[in-house]
Amino acid sequence: MKSGSNLEKILEKGEFAVTGELGPPKGNDVAVIKRKAEYLRGNVDAVNVTDNQTSIVRMSSIATSALLIQMGLEPVMQMVTRDRNRIAIQSDIFGATALGIKNMLCLSGDHQIFGNQKEAANVFDIDSIQLIQCVKTMRDEGTLLGGEEKIEGEIKLFIGAAANPFADPFEFRVVRLAKKVKAGVDFIQTQCIYDLDRFKEWMGMVRNRGLHEKVHILGGVTPLKSGGMARYMAKNVAGIIIPDAIIERMVKAKEPPQEGIKICVEQIEQLREIKGVHGIHLMAIEWEQKVSEIAEGADLLPRPKV
Amino acid sequence: MIVGERKPLEEIKAMVESYKRLLILGCGTCVSVCMAGGEKEVEILTSQLRMLNEKEGRRQEITEATVQRQCDREYIEPCLDKIHEADAVLSMACGVGVQFVAEVAGENTIVLPALNTEFYGVNLGAGIWAERCAGCGNCILHITGGICPIARCAKRLFNGPCGGSQRGKCEINREVDCAWQLVYDRLKARGQLEILEEIVPAKSWKPSLSGGPRKVVREDLLL
Numbered sequence: 061m062k063s064g065s066n067l068e069k070i071l072e073k074g075e076f077a078v079t080g081e082l083g084p085p086k087g088n089d090v091a092v093i094k095r096k097a098e099y100l101r102g103n104v105d106a107v108n109v110t111d112n113q114t115s116i117v118r119m120s121s122i123a124t125s126a127l128l129i130q131m132g133l134e135p136v137m138q139m140v141t142r143d144r145n146r147i148a149i150q151s152d153i154f155g156a157t158a159l160g161i162k163n164m165l166c167l168s169g170d171h172q173i174f175g176n177q178k179e180a181a182n183v184f185d186i187d188s189i190q191l192i193q194c195v196k197t198m199r200d201e202g203t204l205l206g207g208e209e210k211i212e213g214e215i216k217l218f219i220g221a222a223a224n225p226f227a228d229p230f231e232f233r234v235v236r237l238a239k240k241v242k243a244g245v246d247f248i249q250t251q252c253i254y255d256l257d258r259f260k261e262w263m264g265m266v267r268n269r270g271l272h273e274k275v276h277i278l279g280g281v282t283p284l285k286s287g288g289m290a291r292y293m294a295k296n297v298a299g300i301i302i303p304d305a306i307i308e309r310m311v312k313a314k315e316p317p318q319e320g321i322k323i324c325v326e327q328i329e330q331l332r333e334i335k336g337v338h339g340i341h342l343m344a345i346e347w348e349q350k351v352s353e354i355a356e357g358a359d360l361l362p363r364p365k366v
Numbered sequence: 367m368i369v370g371e372r373k374p375l376e377e378i379k380a381m382v383e384s385y386k387r388l389l390i391l392g393c394g395t396c397v398s399v400c401m402a403g404g405e406k407e408v409e410i411l412t413s414q415l416r417m418l419n420e421k422e423g424r425r426q427e428i429t430e431a432t433v434q435r436q437c438d439r440e441y442i443e444p445c446l447d448k449i450h451e452a453d454a455v456l457s458m459a460c461g462v463g464v465q466f467v468a469e470v471a472g473e474n475t476i477v478l479p480a481l482n483t484e485f486y487g488v489n490l491g492a493g494i495w496a497e498r499c500a501g502c503g504n505c506i507l508h509i510t511g512g513i514c515p516i517a518r519c520a521k522r523l524f525n526g527p528c529g530g531s532q533r534g535k536c537e538i539n540r541e542v543d544c545a546w547q548l549v550y551d552r553l554k555a556r557g558q559l560e561i562l563e564e565i566v567p568a569k570s571w572k573p574s575l576s577g578g579p580r581k582v583v584r585e586d587l588l589l
Contacts, residue, residue, distance in 0.1 A: 142521070146568065168528055171520050173538045182521070189525040190568045205568060224529030229550045232562070236526045239565050251529055298530040298537035 062199065062246060063218040065162035066134045067106040069366040070339075071247060071276045076332060077339025078360050079136060079249065079278060080104035080351055082128070084119035093124055097131050099348035103355045105363055106163055108249070108341070111138040115175025122152060126159040136220060137161045140169025145185035146194065146205055153198060157215050165220040165249065166191040188221060189236075189243050195219050196244030219244060223277075224251035225262035227299040234265040240275075247276040249341040254302040256330055263334050272336025279331040282343045283350060284320035287311030321354055328358040367396035367488075368460045369495045370403060370481035375414055381478050382415070382456055383424060389452035390415075390480070391445070391467065392432030393459035400495055403458030403481050405432040411458070411480065436463025442470045449475060456480050485517075503573025503580065509561055511552035518545035524566040526550075 061068060070077045080100045085092035100107050107128060111121040125135035137156055144152065156164070168188040172180045186194065194205040198215040221240045225233050237248065253259045259279070266272050284290045284302075287310040294302040306323060313319030324342075331337050340360075344351050355361050372378075382388055390408050398404025408430050419426050431448050433441040436459035442449075449455055449467065454476040457464040461483040468477040485497035500517040506524075507514060516522050520538045527546030530537025534547045553559050571577065 168521050168523060171530075171538045173520075184522045185571065186568045187521070187523045187525055188528075189565060193565070193567065222529060227527065227529045227531050228533060228544075229527070229531075229547055232526060232550055235559075235562060238563065239525055243565055298532055 063162040063216045065106065065218045066366065067136065067163050068218040068246070070105045070364060073364075073366055075364045075366070076360070077106075077276070077278060078104045078355060078363065079106050079108055079339065079341045080348070081108040081110065081341070081343040081345070082124070082348070083110050083113060083345070084121065084124040086116065086118050088119060090127060093119075093127055094131065096348045097128060097133055099351055101131075101133060102363065103352045103361065104342065105339075106134040106136050108136040108138055108165060108343075111140045111167070111169065112143065112175070113138075114170045115142070115172040115177065115180075117176060122156050122159070122161070125156065125161050129160045134163070135161060136163040136165050138165040138167055139191070140167045141184055141186050141188060141191055142169035142172065142182050145183050149186070149191065149194065150198065150204055153195065153215060153217070154211075154213075157217060158213075162216060163218045163220060164195060165222070166195060166245070167222055189239050192219055192221055192240055192243040192245050200244070218246050220247045220249060221245045222251065223248045224299045225253075225259055226251055226255060226301045230258075230262075231265075233262060234269060234271070237266060237271055237275075238269055241271055245275055247278060247338075249278045250280040251299055252280045252282040252343060253327060253331065254300070254306050256327065258301065259331075260334060263336055267336055276338040277336055278339040278341040279334075279337050280341045280343060281324055281327050281331070282345060283324035283347060283354060284310050284316075285347060286316045286320070287313070317350075321350060321357065324354050325357040328354070328360070332358075367399050367486070368462070369400045369484045369487045369497075370397045370460050371484055372402050372407065372411070372458070372481055373479070375411075375418070378411070378456070378480055379415070379418060382454060383426070385426065385452075385454040385476070387427045387429070387451065387453045388415075389429050389431060389448055389455045391436070391449070391455050391457050391459070392430075393436040393457070393463050394432055394434045395437075397458060397460055397463075397481060398432075400489065403460075408432055408458055411456075436460075437466050439466075439470055442467055446471060454478055501574070502569075502571070503577075504570065506566070506569075509564075509566065511549045511556070511558070511561075513545055513549045513552060515545050515549065518543075518548075524569065526562060 082096045109121045109125045121137050125137040128135045166188050202211050223237050290307045290310040390412050392405050392408035393403050412428050412430050433445050435441045449471045456478050458480045464479045486499040487495050487497045490496050497517050502516050531544040536542040536544045
């Protein structure tokens with residue numbers, strides 16, 4: 061075992077994994093975390109804790125992850141390279157693992173222009189692929205990045221990263237995944253999938269390179285709440301494709317939230333059939349109360365005990 | 367070239383209004399080519415300030431001069447009399463020129479910036495300049511198809527486009543080209559896509575600004 065995390069055990073055992081997502085509060089209100097945590101408890105194998113997503117200042121992913129551990133949930137600590145240089149990154153990894161965090165997702169992060177501190181300097185000392193290399197070096201070599209310096213203690217992390225089959229250039233997306241695999245990633249969570257045809261095409265390229273045997277791929281899903289949300293995301297969120305047929309279903313639905321959940325369940329069922337997809341990453345953004353309904357509907361409950 | 371843009375007139379006025387004798391000093395190289403601080407721009411700024419002074423009833427004597435390069439001692443020195451006669455010099459050079467005029471003229475000389483220095487870039491057409499180099503001190507253009515991701519990718523990525531690249535544009539602004547799409551297209555056209563399969567490891571920022579102020583010393587050229 062690389063980390064001994066629940067997520068690692070589930071995936072290594074060949075179970076179909078389910079991860080959730082929790083956005084920390086825009087402040088220090090622990091009650092927000094508790095409320096969201098209860099919606100997720102028992103419905104997912106691990107919970108991604110976002111790291112100032114869309115550059116909106118929130119409670120740190122390390123602190124929120126540590127609080128989740130106290131509440132008995134397993135976090136996947138996200139870390140972006142936007143806000144930290146390699147000194148802070150490695151220091152934070154020491155701290156995070158000391159606090160019991162066993163899964164980490166390596167990201168570059170949304171540009172600060174999207175957030176509420178638009179005039180901030182960004183760091184980007186290293187990129188997400190170099191971050192994977194850094195964590196792997198710390199874990200497997202027991203040294204700091206690029207150095208002989210031995211680490212006191214052991215870094216045990218299950219290393220994750222993102223992939224976006226819906227960004228361009230499309231043909232390069234599988235190359236980027238191959239680089240992440242070469243850098244040492246253990247699992248991948250994809251961008252929200254709505255365009256299943258394109259996802260299937262990408263998975264075909266992934267299998268052609270044999271990457272599905274080297275890394276666990278979890279397909280990302282996000283339930284749509286309304287036709288307006290579908291239209292907005294399709295138009296304004298970079299790197300997301302929502303086919304017209306889905307937008308139309310949402311717009312025409314009598315009860316859009318129920319339709320959104322139905323679509324999400326259908327998508328999970330279809331993803332499950334794709335060779336090389338080892339789980340789903342369910343991002344019910346500010347709609348965590350629907351996670352259990354979706355997991356139930358997609359026949360993913362009860363979660364296996366490993 | 368170094369690309370600069372003139373500061374707004376109001377900001378310049380606030381900077382210079384307390385000086386009785388003002389020298390507006392242009393630079394004949396980069397900022398002249400990018401039409402921000404050459405002889406012509408010195409003329410325009412001088413008349414704008416004179417008109418403003420007249421309107422607001424301020425007495426200020428403004429003289430004009432332009433030297434070939436404010437980053438070169440041999441061009442500043444012939445202008446030193448004019449510089450010393452003024453209470454302040456409003457330099458229309460890049461930040462390098464502003465500093466070097468003060469360095470050459472001595473510590474009693476007040477030199478003020480009329481421009482914001484933007485970047486190292488190119489002229490794309492009438493009235494358009496764009497950044498191309500970040501002066502990072504360790505060029506990697508040979509592995510990126512001659513397109514710099516440090517200067518041209520909003521996240522300075524080294525291993526390909528992020529998940530926000532769509533239809534060739536950057537996630538920060540749909541007007542901005544995704545640098546990595548450009549890299550990809552060029553390497554594809556050259557049949558060199560295999561270059562992108564290799565992981566580029568963490569860069570050393572030591573030769574860049576992070577390593578402290580930089581200096582080049584050429585032993586072979588020292589007198």
